[in-house]
Amino acid sequence: MKVGAFGFGLPFWLVAGLAVSAHEGHDHGAPPPPVSASIAPRFDSSSEAFELVGVFRDGKLTLHLDRFIGNRPVTDAEIEIETPAGPQKARPASGGSFQIDAPFAAKPGSHELIATITSSGEIDVLTAALVIPPDEPGKAKPGATDLAQRMPDGAVFVPKASQRILGLANLKVERASHPQVTTLPGRIVPDPNASGVVQASVAGRVSAPPGGFRRLGTRVRAGDILAVVQPAISTADLASQAQQIRELEQQVTLVSRRLERYRQVTAGTVTRAQVEDAELELAGLQARRQAVERIQREPEPLLAPVDGVLAAASVVAGQMADPNTILFQIVDPDRLWVEALSYAGVVAGESGSAVLPDGRALNLAFEGAGLSDRNQAVPLHFSILAREAGLRLGQLVTVNMATGRQQEGIAVPRASVIRAANGTMLVYEQSNPERFVPREVRVEPLDAERVIILSGLEPGKRIVTTGAELLHQVR
């Protein structure tokens, strides 16, 4: 159980604090709540399920109810407050809060309250003390709204209303055994079984296929014509080809004359075999002549070797293509790999994960490792398990690979760890409903979404997950 109370009267709070510590210590609570002149008198109280904050302003007590774990606002609860003036049901107020009239709190002093919370079948009874400081002339009055502020001890006070705007969420952390990982630099590469390049086999002039060149990013199927190459023939080749055609034409003329003569002479002088030979020779010569002519004209269609998306294209109509130059690159975006370079002799694990520069995570499966060093590093290949939109070839990623060893620590989401201005790593612990204490921690990577805290944080604490960066901005 914990009861915290503070107002803007330091002496009051001090008295309350002393009273608590002088007592046997059962009524221990979290660290002392913040004290600031600009904050309205308030109480906070929490159980395993809920935390309740009450703010007294202008004769009304505004109640904010949240889940203890997760810090999610509870707006559908029924709250009954046992006030010194009898029980009162709280009515819903703006922003998912609740309100009661609190004329009893106009009098300075400590007001003991009991809150009964009923929410979707759960019932909880919380106790709290609302401490109203005495009116002192010349003392600053709390403003119309409570402002988030950093306390002299480095903790951050964020009123519940601001917490809801920032969307602060917390997580109760546990110590557990996690696989140890090592981080490697990596980049996105195509899966060799689901990617291909298109090259011309002969030098020639590139022209568009029927329907024009495909745009980048177009989906193509294996066998689609991407471009047509008109083979280029050198002058020497052209001359020899012309000479060959002339020769063949000459022979065709000779043979056809001979055939004509054979047909004109009377039967018996020429054997039937001679006529058939001449006919075959003529047909053969004509076929050869056609073939030689076609060599010059036949264009080479460039076909897509695999299904996929046009990842790169470097052709314009009329361009001269050399054999071996890559004209098109086709990649299946659903089947990409990550190539990582390991500089240490890492025993490749079965799984890993990668983080993109924008923080997105990729789950990886180990495919294989090279045996030959590349720049003093071993190349490792991973396939990407789930499709992720917007991946590009060559994109740099950080690969977290399990080493097969285990380590003890507290796993927290990556977003909950902040790099402070002095270079240390921080997490924010929610010590009270409205108080967040920075804790310096030592972290190591765990996987794409989480890091592991090795020291600096006790298990069982609640740390801020969503909104930690915004919380850190509070001055």
Add this chain to the structure above:
Amino acid sequence: MRILFASLALVASITLVGAHEQRTGPRGGALVDAGSYHVELVTRDKAVEIFVSDAQDKPLPAAGFKALAILAVAGKSVRVTLEPAPDGSKLVGAAAESLPARVKGAVQLTGADGKTSTGRIN
């Protein structure tokens, strides 16, 4: 000094607020702190009894005290007001329905000086 050390050790050993076990008083009821008093709440069927002692667990006479118990029973809250018993050893009250031996809730104790203090039963 011993108490201070004990309190420090207790604070250090408890990592989460409210995670520790509810203490039990000499009569088998839940023992809670209400301000500078120790309060033991005993439920017997519909009857609710509160025994008040000081911080050193020395029993105090119930005369002059008033108490209010708000108990969570079967998804509902039960409000019981308690007055000193004729023999002055305890505060007694009655609930509208029978209560389990162990209940969750809160106790508010009002002293003769009108000062109130509350304690929560886990």
